[in-house]
Amino acid sequence: MVEKVAIVTGSNKGLGFAVVKGLCKKFKGKVYLTARNKTRGSEAVKKLNKDNLFPEFHVLDISNIDSVKEFADFIKEKHGGLDVLVNNAAILEWDEIYPSYEVAKRNIDVNYKSLLTIEEYLYPLLRDGARVVNVSSSCGHLSNLKNKEWIDMFLKQDLKVDEVNQFVENYLESVKNGTFDRNNFADGGKHAEHRVSKIAATALTFIQQRKYGRRNISINAVHPGHVKTDMANGGGETDADEAADVILYLILDASPNLKGVFMWHNKKLIDWYDPEGDFYCTGLW
Template sequence: MATKIAVVTGANRGLGFAVVKGLCLKFNGKVYLTARNEESGLEAVNKLKSIGLCPEFHLLDVNIEDSVKNFADFIKIKHGGLDVLVNNAGILERDEIYPSYDAAKRNIDTNYRSLLTIEKYLYPLLRDGARVVNISSACGHLSNIKNKKWLKLLQKKDLKTEEINEFVNEYLESVKNQTFNKDDFADQGKHAEHRVSKTALTALTMVQQRKYFDRNISINAVHPGHVKTDMANGGGVLDPDQAADTILYLILDASSNLKGTFMWHNKKLVDWYDTDGDYYCKDLW
């Protein structure tokens, strides 16, 4: 029987590192800690080895297509497939509450568009029964969006990836053309780029689940809570190990019938389509 394989992106520190640690303790298989920087990735692996855990390291920059392809080729040749994929790599540049076009594009390229590249190369390697967890946030709930046209689009039960891209591109064009409207978002549009990228990520989770439903692959999104990491800029409520608990639950313990859901950090399922709910992000600044 083939060894089970788990992969965590953006895992050299913070939440990703905590997920790798938890998987090394509980997952019956090989765990790959991936990072875009080799030095920091190897340092993270050595830190875990110093406490008796045995993750493997592989270089992976989710923003570079060749890097994703090379990693996929490696997994295919060495293992033939994978069983767990945690899409954790992400950024948030806190200094610009209303970002420039370049900053907005960086956020969306990393937090959303990279998942399209990962889907292209890594999803064909998912074995039957595999589990995928996309790391979203409170910014990924649909209640962050107030633009009625976008809401109508994103609420479609047969939503397609191309339509998510349309939503993302319209936002970016508004920043580029200086027609950005704060009223299109909750909380006066603060860090709208992050709301767009994470909402797009959560929407993509639903789309991907429909695509892979017949192969008994579970794809879910999770808001891990306000985590004490570098991205939180000194804020945060949960330490990374606490936040990782919900992700590990989805991987190791949740029913395989849990598919295409949005799970809150307390392991409660929330209705992603509840646009009037009090779920939108309020703790980015």
């Protein structure tokens, strides 16, 4: 019998670490804790070992194509495929409320464009019945946008990746050339780069579900709450273990028919296609 495999990106601390911990307790198969830094990743594994939990560790820098390809080759050679993928790794440079072009581009490269690289190299390894969870946030809901042209584009049921990419590039170009308009976003456009990256990531979730759904693969997005992590700059309202619960639910307990949804931290299904909804992020992220 083929051993099942679960992978969590950016999981040496915070929410990703909590997800790995939960999977080690409940998932019947091999669990991979991944991180960019080998030392920090290995230390995270040792910490779990003290609780009699034994994930495997592998270096994975999701923003580096060579690193993703190397990891995919490793998984293919050792396991032949994978069954669970949690795309958790993300960044937010808290002090840059209205970021420079370099900061905005770095956020989008990690939080959104890396998902395209992961799709290219890891999705071909997804086995039938696999479950993918893209960790979004309240910043990833459509209500974060106020620009009607953008909203109308995202409301299209046949939205294409090229259109999402163009949205991202238009935002980055506006930051680069000084034409960025705060009125295009909720909450005065604070951390617009994070809103853009997470909206794009959530929209990509739905596009991917249409693409891979015929293989009985479930691909969903989730807002795990405002988690107490380094990225929340000391803020956050939800403990990482508590926040991990909704992700573990989508992996382990949710119906396999639950596909292409945006789930809130309380396990409620939220209508992502509601631009007037009161779901946009304020204050935190």
